[in-house]
Amino acid sequence: MELAVQFRREGAMPLIGIGVVAGLFAAMFGIGGGVVIVPLLLLVTQLTPRRAAATSLATLILTSLIGVVRYSGTGHINWQAAALIGAPAVIGVLIGIRLQKRISAEWLVLGFGLFLLLIGLRLIVGV
Amino acid sequence: MTLELASLAIAASAGIAAGVLSGLFGVGGGIVFVPVLVLLFSFGQLDAQATSLAAIIPVAVIGAWRQSGEELVNWRAAALMGFGAAVGVLGGAEIATRLPDATLSRIFGVVVVLVAGEMLISATRRLRAQRRPEPDLSGASDDPRRP
Numbered sequence: 610m611e612l613a614v615q616f617r618r619e620g621a622m623p624l625i626g627i628g629v630v631a632g633l634f635a636a637m638f639g640i641g642g643g644v645v646i647v648p649l650l651l652l653v654t655q656l657t658p659r660r661a662a663a664t665s666l667a668t669l670i671l672t673s674l675i676g677v678v679r680y681s682g683t684g685h686i687n688w689q690a691a692a693l694i695g696a697p698a699v700i701g702v703l704i705g706i707r708l709q710k711r712i713s714a715e716w717l718v719l720g721f722g723l724f725l726l727l728i729g730l731r732l733i734v735g736v
Numbered sequence: 737m738t739l740e741l742a743s744l745a746i747a748a749s750a751g752i753a754a755g756v757l758s759g760l761f762g763v764g765g766g767i768v769f770v771p772v773l774v775l776l777f778s779f780g781q782l783d784a785q786a787t788s789l790a791a792i793i794p795v796a797v798i799g800a801w802r803q804s805g806e807e808l809v810n811w812r813a814a815a816l817m818g819f820g821a822a823v824g825v826l827g828g829a830e831i832a833t834r835l836p837d838a839t840l841s842r843i844f845g846v847v848v849v850l851v852a853g854e855m856l857i858s859a860t861r862r863l864r865a866q867r868r869p870e871p872d873l874s875g876a877s878d879d880p881r882r883p
Contacts, residue, residue, distance in 0.1 A: 621816050628817035632824020637832045638844050639785025641764025641792045644851050646817065656810060662762025663803035664810045669764040669796035671818030675825045676789040683833075685786035690773065693744070694751040695791035698765050701755015702799040709760050715859045715866070721757065722855030725848050728771045732845030735838065 623653045631668065635676045641669035659709065666702075746776055751791075758799055764792035767851060774841060781841040782832060 627649045631642025643665045650661040680686055750772040754765030766788040773784035803809050832840060 624813050624816035625820035628820020628822075629824040629827075630820075631817060632821030632826075633828040634824070634847075635766075635789060635821065636825040636828025637785075637840075638766070638847055639770045639788035640766030640847075641789070641796060642821065643758070643761070643763030644767055647762050648854070650813070654813065656813070660808050660810060662760070663800065663806075663808035664814050665762035666758065666764075666796050666803060667800040667809045667811060667814035668817040668821070669792055670800060671814070672821040672825065673764060673766075673789045673792040673796060675818075675822050676829070677786070677793065679825055679829045680786035680789065683786070685783050686790050687779070687783060687787045688790065690747075690777065690779070691787045691790035693747045694754070694769055694772065695794050697748045697751030698755035698758065698769075698791060698795045699798050701752040701757075701765075702759040702795050703755075703802065704752070705756040705759020705761075706799065706802050707759070708756065715863045718761075718855050718859035719863075722852045722859060725767065725852035725855065728775070729845045729848030729850075729852055731775065732771060732848060733842050734845075735842070 627653070628668070628672075631672050632675065635672040636679060639676075642672045643669055662709070743777065747772070750776075755795055758795050759802075762799075765795050766792055767848060770844065771848065781837045781844065785832065785840075785844075 627646060630649070631646050634640055634642045634645050646665040646668055647658075647661050650656050650664065651658065654661070656664060677686065750768055751765075754768035754772075757763060757768065758765045766785075769788035769791050770781075770784045773779040773787060774781060777784075779787065800809055800814075804811075835843075
């Protein structure tokens with residue numbers, strides 16, 4: 610099976626290394642680490658883009674969970690707000706997965722990249 | 737940190753947008769959650785980050801569950817990365833809790849700009865490559881890219 614081949618091919622150490630970097634990003638910046646995981650997986654493993662994205666999501670369960678455990682009790686987590694943006698995001702992820710099968714996402718990436726560029730600059734300038 | 741009713745619509749649309757991005761590219765949505773919480777809801781940077789992590793959990797669980805139905809998830813790789821992540825999280829949290837919020841926010845801004853730059857460059861490159869008769873790398877096809 611194709612999966613079995615992949616299981617043998619990927620060394621454990623590079624994957625653990627990607628995890629360390631993703632965890633660092635998760636805790637330092639509040640992002641799950643997917644923006645780090647997906648490109649690095651494509652770089653060091655034989656996973657296809659769709660498999661890398663799917664595997665990244667599975668990894669994010671662990672990075673975000675560990676992050677929440679670390680920050681719980683510090684008073685930094687607003688559970689109400691988390692539910693408020695997390696719940697619609699669950700609907701969004703189902704839409705995104707359907708889209709992934711159908712569309713070529715380049716134009717979407719381009720638009721989103723521009724949007725993020727503006728947000729990033731705004732954050733650098735200061736709140 | 738009370739949330740006004742008028743902000744519910746913004747939170748909902750930002751949430752959906754973040755989710756779509758997650759499903760498409762395998763990111764958790766935090767890159768959207770954090771700026772939305774900071775810029776629109778006046779959260780402190782560390783509060784926004786910790787809250788974002790909590791919001792990512794259901795997205796990652798549902799997303800991975802849907803994708804695992806199609807056997808796209810490499811669970812061994814995910815477990816190994818998760819193992820490494822535990823180390824990274826503990827280190828990152830030590831740094832994040834020590835930095836002033838404004839500094840953390842600016843560093844995050846730099847990360848967002850870098851991610852945006854990477855997205856813009858890779859999307860442009862792929863759009864150009866589409867003119868050639870190669871299998872696209874957008875994720876629409878699941879054929880192995882390399883022999």
